[in-house]
Amino acid sequence: MWQWTRKLWGSSRPWLSPIQGAGPSMATVSSSSRPRPVPLSYRLLDGQDTRPPVVFLHGLFSNKSIFQAEAEALAQQTGRKVLTVDARNHGDSPHCPDCSYEAMSSDLQVLLSKLGLTPCVLIGHSMGGKIAMTFALQKPELVERLxxxxxxxxxxxxxxxxxxxxxxMNSIYLVGNPPDSQAFEVVDEYLKLFVKDSGIRQYLFNSFVKISGQFVWKINAENLWKQQNQLLDSIPMQGVYHGPTLFLTSLNSSFVPPSHHPKIKLLFPKAQFQTIHDMSHILHIKKPQEFMSSILSFLS
Structure with missing residues (x-):
């Protein structure tokens, strides 16, 4: 017999660690200190093409598998090497209290150097896009296009x-050992109370996995919660990236409004803007064919 229950904060049987009272506060993380890189989890699809490899960077609360289908299709169609990466505090990468974009860019620099994958093409969604832009501004010589x-x-x-x-997410605790399909169905019904968009729920489920018989969210919720101000902030505005840059946006995007365009053009002088006619922020899930078509066109 199994069921789901809502876990109260501070429960003696936490499914995820409570958000409050765990880990360092914002005040303990110094933005001026040199970021310490962590070893990122990744998946590399090999290819024989000598053109720059492509690197996919996922968004907040997600992981490298969100771009698995796109990575495989791109590797097959272009012959390029394609890399997908878990950012710190996501997926199988280490947890760390520093969620700054400088730190996440530093993680990526170390990984790409280790794998010999520069110069590369960086493709980042949402948080991953900010990591990609930070990287390109800091190390423009390592980015062929963005x-x-x-x-x-x-x-x-x-x-x-x-x-x-x-x-x-932290309030869900599955009791017993339900079949995977039923577990997802039950949790989806609960999430509907808070997240009406089925595409966003599908996006979140990318991080809902079974480990040692127990379903968990593969994110470091407490660190992300405590560091949300850094994650919501602008990226470091230092440097200029002169390489080809595509800002792929949703229709009437509140994330890339026209008022941002002048500043974007100062940082990325070759920036071009393309709209996919959908209102969703998760374009690669809602409009996968249009998303891939835009990427392939930009690469060619």
Whole structure:
């Protein structure tokens, strides 16, 4: 017999560690200190093409498998090497209290150097797009071209609502050992109370996995919650990236409004803007064919 229950904060049987009272506070992380890289989990699809490899960077609360289908299709169609990566505090990568974009860019620099995958093409969605832009501004010689998926280097007013899902995710505890399909169905019904968009729920389920017989969310919820101000902030505005840059946005995107375009053009002078006619922030899930078509066209 099994069921799901809502776990109260501070429960003696936590499924995820409570958001409050765990880990360092914002004040303990110094943005001026040199970021310490962590070894990232990744998946590399080999290819024989000598053109720059492609690197996919996922968004907040996700992991490298969110781009698995796109990575495989791109590797098959172009022959390029394609890399997918788990950012720190996501997927199988280490947990770390510093969630700054400088730190996550440093992680990526170390990994790409280790694998010999530079110069490369960076494709990043949302948080991953900010990591990609930070990397390109810091190390422009290592980036052949850049794609930012529905995010700008500046602050978007609608983003803070994203973090309200963390207490909801943390409140779910599955008792017993239900079949995978039933577990997802039950949790999906509960999430519907808070997340009406089925595409966003599908996006979140990318991080809902079974480990040692227990379903868990593969994110470091407490660190992401505590560091949300850094994650919502603008990226470091230092340097200029002169390489080809595509800002792929949703229709009437609140993440890349027209008011951001002048500043974007200062940082990325060759920036071009392309709209996919969908209102969703998760374009690669809602419009996968249009997304891949845009990527392939930009690469060619």
């Amino acid at each position: 794609v930012s998926v529905d995010v700008s280097p500046l602050v978007a007013t609608d983003v803070p609502r994203i973090f309200k899902i963390i207490p909801v």
